Every structure is written in structure tokens, then in C-alpha cells.
Amino acid sequence: MFKNFQLIVLGLLSFVASAFSQTPVYLDVNKPIENRVEDALSRMTLKEKVAMIHAQSKFSSAGVPRLGIPENWMSDGPHGIRQEVLWDEWNGADWTNDSCTAFPALTCLSATWNPEMSALYGKSIGEEARYRNKNVLLGPGVNIYRTPLNGRNFEYFGEDPYLTSQMVVPYIKGVQSNGVASCVKHYVLNNQEKWRGHINVIVNDRAFHEIYLAPFKAAVQKGGCWAIMGSYNQYKHQHCCHNQYTINQILKHDWDFDGVVISDWGGVHNTEQAIHNGLDMEFGTGTNGMNLGKKNAYNYYYLANPYLKLIKEEKVGTTELNDKVRRVLRLVFRTTMSKNRPLGSFGTKEHAMAGREIAQEGIVLLQNNSLKKTGKILPVDLNKIKNILVVGENAVKRMTIGGGSSSLKAKYEISPLEGIKDLVGNKAKITYAPGYQSPTHAEQDKVGAKAPKQKKISPEILRAEAVTAAKDADVVLYIGGLNKNSFQDSEGSDRTTMDLPYDQNKLISALIEANPRLAVIILSGNAVSMPWVNKVPAILEAWYDGTEAGNAIASILFGEINPSGKLPFTFPVKLQDNGAIALNAYPGDSINEEYKEGIFVGYRWADKENIEPLFAFGHGLSYTTFKYGKPTADKKTMTIDGTITFTVNVKNTGNRKGKEVVQLYISDLKSTLPRPVKELKGFKKIELAPDEEKTVSITINKDALSYYNDIKQEWVAEPGKFIALIGSSSRNIKGKVPFELK
């Protein structure tokens, strides 16, 4: 009631103000946004309002030409600005000025565990969106990594809600500093691609709040994101693009979200629900407009003519419509019509170097064992190594295309082989053998694109050729992994196995027999099984690194950069070690899917079931070594409204500069409801020169001790005993500090 009164007063004030001022309030960038919203709303006709809340083309919605209010232009995706597509098609428009910087995939950003890299990423990609005149970036995605099979895990931040929350906030702020809205997606419970369009997810309230909603809550309340994308799947049998519980109740009421809820493309199924359940903009719907043969007849969208008709027949009022339009107008005044809006930049060296820096900080050194005779093979020492064999199709394959809507038309992409050749120069001989072959993909979005023809060579021949070449190499660099083909890291299809495709395991095992001096570099956005792990001395997870991939990977392999990435998700030994898989709670029965593992996702499951992972959440090695002192706390007892600070000394005991991520996990020793053994609640990345020592302090408050009590339906921190665990990974705990909450 009071809110309506406020709005009436605002409306009157802005009307009075505009009556006397020269510039209409909505056009005056110096006026408060809410006044501009009310003024613009008061000037719009019913038709103009309805036109504004649904698509007019594949990626745009109408403005108000009569009032000089511009259209809204959306663009994928989380890793770079998608090429311009035809007005009404997914296909590319073949422009010559839209080849972008491809930034690393978000699993790589997350693996940096460095919020400064997120800020750099968001600012840079926001500048590219701004330059391309897109005022909504359809990203980042923050869906939690629930199984190693989800095709889109490479687009997200991993298995932990705290890490995801800490890393997504600076990204959002960076994007929005350019006057471009970050549209955080896919809200919510879109944790698989199989049956994504309709699967009805059943999840208990604890897991819902503690695991799956948490990153979106941080995006809204800490990141201040101006847009949220509803997801395709259902929750409580309502599609999440128009869902009373997730949008009206949680997002708009509980979290006080004042931005725009945008549907996923084709995610709207019902006009009534779209009107009443909080959807503000409808995109890409396969409405009856399409089925009636009118190609993408945007006026047939659920929030188009059908809505207008209901209003004209007085079957619905305009209260919901005005709220939707207010939110779209707020988006406009925050972006295209905002004050001092930056101009952006596109495809610059600066952006390419930003991507390279992020990749160099995100690449994870998983293993680096010494060989008896030759010691560690990484970093490769070019004073000794004179004959390098590079094996694997991923050493040359373009990775910025494919994978679905995050695919990009990159200005350029340095392949790992190119990066290695550039760095090595004439210091060593480099030979290349593909080792295996995968089906090529057609250019994403290219009209009539065909996958390039390639000569089919038998796997046996390719394998034999690589193994023969390996025998007399000083070192073998195997570069494989996944490649964004369907049923790998790709939108629209989940993986059916955790194994590497194209018989790579057979090839790797053959290579290690031929030459023990083998490093395996995996390009992927998902965990993969490694049956050869005990034989291969060196293993890197190098992610999908975008435009500067090859230079980033080479700089790590040859030691120009000391790796400092940490895993944002668990690498299980086998698929059955994953909770959802073990409980047969994935992919559901094609109608419903119950997340039976509840809050025990990722390392929370491994800890609960005492399962040793292949590589743990938070794991990552360095070319130097770090020694941790005994962690301490500034107090033994913390009060509910107080804080507690944990301190630990870290020393670089190796002979080269390096970065380390000090991680803080909290264990609640006694709680009314079951809790994970420990949960990540703090981390700090530091850089240390050889012999340098730093004191790292991490302060927490009651939020770090709280869990969602689904009986009381609220977050609670229960007094009692806790333990703080400080470590360099979730499984490499360096020290524990008991404390009490009074």
C-alpha cells in the first residue's frame, strides 16, 4: 500500500517537475532514476508498454521511438561478445567488425581464486559489450557443478557456493561499470542439459538455499546485478522463467531485486504465469506465433498480443504490466540512457592480455612428480631439453567455437602448439603428432556452415605414429581433453561418461610406455577420469583459455609463469564417487529429478562418505613450495554479532616467486541438523618471493557459521564449538583452530 502511495507521489512530483522544466524528466540524466522511470511510464501508451516487454528480434526488444527511448540489445555470452546474428535467426550476419576477444571459460576464472581477476574479466568483457552497443550481457552463469556430466559446467564457477559467490560479484560490478547490465543465469536449478527444457527439480530447502540459491543471492545483494535470466527447467512444477516461488517470493520479495527478469530463449510457456509470476521480458519463445507459420511472429509471444488482448478484455489489469515496464525502464536508465556512460573498447591487445593473465592464474598444476633419472619434467628446461614432441588434437584445435551459446567468433586464437613454438623458438626441435582425431564442428552461427572436410585416419595409425615419435623425444607434451563437441563440454547435451573421448586413455597409456617423460595437459571444463594418473609424472588442467590460450599454456609449461590455480570442483576417481550419481539422483526420470544428495555436493559428499578424490576441491601445485606456520585466532570465543580473525604465516621455501591460495574451512562440531564436515568460508591469494614470509588474516562473522534451518525457514548460527581449518586445499589442511560461538 505504502509503496503504491510512494509511486503516486513520485509520479505527481515528476509530472509537476516536468511541467516546469525544459528537459522532460525521463530525458534528464541528472534526475534520480526512479523519477525518470515514473515520468517515462506516464508518457507511454499501452501498446508501447507491451512492446517493451518481449523480443522484437532474436536478441533485441523494442524501445519507444516516439519518446526517444532506445531498444534493448542482449548478447551472449559469459566468455565474450557473440557475433551479430541475423534479425530473426540464430545464424551469424557475417559482419566484418564483430570478431571479439575470447576470454577464458569461467571455470578457468574460478580456478584463479582471485577476485581481482574477476574484476578485470568483468571490466574487459563489459567494455567489449559496450563497444558493440549491447546493453545486456547474457552472463555470467553461476549454476553449481553438481555432477561431472553437465554439458555446461565449463561456463560456470564450480561446486562451491562460497567460491562462486566471491568470484561472481567483482565480475558483475566490472561489467556494469560500463553501463552494461550483467544478466546472471540460469536462475535456478539448471544443473544439467538433459531434459533441461522441462525437468521438474525437487530439492530440499537446505540444499536449495545453502547450495543452489546462494550464488544468485550474492549476485543480487552483493553484486547488484541489473538482470537475472530464468532457467528452462521447472521447480514445484512451474517453469523457472515464470515461477511464483523463485521469482516473486524469493528474488523480488525476499531479496528485494529491482532489476529485470529475462526468460531464457524459449523458456516461456504460459501467458497467465508470465504475467503473474514475475517474468519481465520474454525472449526466444517458441510460441504459437511460430507454430502458426509466421516466422518468429513476435507479436504472438506470450507477453505480446495474448497479453494485450487480456488487458483489453479487462481480464487482467495493468499493475503487473507497469511493474514490468518500470523494471525495463530502470534497465534503460542504468545503461543506454545513463549519465557519463563509458564508450567501451573491442578486440584490443589490452583485453587479450587480460585474458592471458586470467588464464595464467587459472591453469592448475595437478601433479608434478620427480622421475628417478631426470627429476621433475615441469617446467621444461630448455637448456637441457632439445627435442620436444607435442601430441594431441587439442594442441591445434580451435576451442573458442562450439559448446553452444557461449561460442565465439574470435579475432584470433593462439593454439597450444603455436604458443609452444612461439616460446621455444629455435631453442629446441618441436615435432607434432595428432595422436587421435575427433569430428570437426561447423562454424557456430555461420549461415550454411559445414564442418571442414578432414581425411579420416584410423586411430591405430594415429596412435602408432605418436608412440613411435615419442620414443626418442626428450619430453612429450600431450595436449588432449574435451573439445566442446556434443556430449562433452557443450550446451544441449550432457556427457555420458567421465572418460576422455576418442580413446585418449589408450593413447596416453601407450605414450607413457614409450617415454616416461610425459606431461598430460587436459583442456576441459569438467573433471575427467585418469586411469594413467600413477604413471604420468606431470598433469595440468588448462581449461579453455580463449584468444591467448597457447601463450598462457606455454608460459606455464616452460616456467615463465609459476602456476597458481586451484580446482573449483572435485576430480573424483570414478563417476560413482559423485553423490548425485551414487544415489542415482541424476538425470531424473525425464519428468522429475530429486537432488537426493541434498547439501552434500562435491567435497561435501567426499568428506561425508570418506571418499578420497583423485584431485580435491581447492587443489593446485606450484613450481615452488610453501610452508605454513601454526594458525591462530584473535579470540577463543566469538559473539553472535562479533567477528573472529584467523591468522597464519606462509613462507615461500622454494627458489622462485609464486602465488598461493590460503583457504579457510569451517566445521560445526555440533548442530541440530546435519551439516557437512567442513565448508569453505574464506580464502586469500598471496604472492611470495623466494624466502619471503607473509601473515595472512581471514576474518569471518556469523554468516560463516550459519546454515539454513528449513524447519524455521531461516538462516541460523547455533552457539557451540567450531573448528577453523586452514589449508592449501580442502584435503591438505595445514592447521586447525578450535573456537566457540557464544
Ligand code: GLC
Ligand atoms: C540459450 C542459453 C542461454 C543463452 C540464450 C541465448 O538457450 O540457455 O544461456 O544466453 O539461450 O542464446
